[in-house]
Amino acid sequence: MASAAWGPPFILGLLTAILGLVALGASFLTSMVSIILFGALLAGSGIAEIISAFRVRKSGGPFWLYLLGGVLSTVVGVFVLAYPAAGLGALTLLLAGYFFASGLFHVVTSLMDRYAQWGWDFAYGAISILLGITIMSQWPISAVWLVGTLVGISILMRGIALMAGSLELRRAVRSFSS
Numbered sequence: 001m002a003s004a005a006w007g008p009p010f011i012l013g014l015l016t017a018i019l020g021l022v023a024l025g026a027s028f029l030t031s032m033v034s035i036i037l038f039g040a041l042l043a044g045s046g047i048a049e050i051i052s053a054f055r056v057r058k059s060g061g062p063f064w065l066y067l068l069g070g071v072l073s074t075v076v077g078v079f080v081l082a083y084p085a086a087g088l089g090a091l092t093l094l095l096a097g098y099f100f101a102s103g104l105f106h107v108v109t110s111l112m113d114r115y116a117q118w119g120w121d122f123a124y125g126a127i128s129i130l131l132g133i134t135i136m137s138q139w140p141i142s143a144v145w146l147v148g149t150l151v152g153i154s155i156l157m158r159g160i161a162l163m164a165g166s167l168e169l170r171r172a173v174r175s176f177s178s
Contacts, residue, residue: 006170013162020156027148034151035080035088043077046070085143092143095150096135103128 023030049070057063080087106125110118135142 005173006166009169010163010166013159013164013166015159016162017156017159020152020154020159022152023155024149024152027145027152030148030151031088031144031146032084032148034147035084035091038091039077039080039084039087041077042080043074046073046075046077049073088147089140089143092135092139092146095146096132096139096142098132099128099135100132103130103132 047070049066051070053063053066053070056066103125106121106128108125110121110125115121135146
C-alpha cells in the first residue's frame with residue numbers, strides 16, 4: 001500500500017528524466033518544437049487579448065492597450081510560426097543578453113554589498129556573463145542548440161526532482177510505518 005504513494009510519482013519522474021535525455025540528444029529538434037510551440041502560444045494569446053479588448057470596450061476599460069498588445073502578440077506569433085529559424089535566432093540573442101545582463105547584475109551587487117556567502121553569487125554572475133558571451137560569440141550557430149539544450153536540461157531536472165521527492169516520501173512512509 002505504501003508503494004502506491006511514492007511509486008507512481010517515481011515512475012513519472014523516471015519517464016520525465018528519460019524524456020529530458022532524449023530532448024538533450026536531439027537539441028535541434030527540441031529547439032524547433034519549442035519555438036513553434038512558443039509561436040503558437042503567442043499567436044493564440046494575442047487573439048485572446050484582441051477578443052478581450054472588445055469585451056472591455058463595453059465596460060470602458062483600456063480598449064486600445066488590449067487591442068494593440070493583442071495585435072502585436074498575434075503578429076509576432078504568426079511570424080515565429082512562419083519563420084521558426086529566425087524566431088529561434090532572435091530568442092537565442094535575447095537569452096544571450098539576459099545571461100550577460102543578469103550575470104553583470106549579480107557580479108556588481110555581490111561585490112558592492114559583500115553579504116553572507118557573496119562569493120557564490122559572484123561565481124553565478126561570472127558564469128552567466130561567460131555564458132552570455134559564449135552564446136553571442138557562437139551566434140547564429142548557438143541558435144541551433146541553445147533553446148533545445150535549456151529545455152532538455154529543464155525536463156531532465158524536473159524528472160530528477162520528481163524521483164527525489166518520491167524517494168523522500170518513501171522514506172517518510174517507511175519511518176511512519178515502523
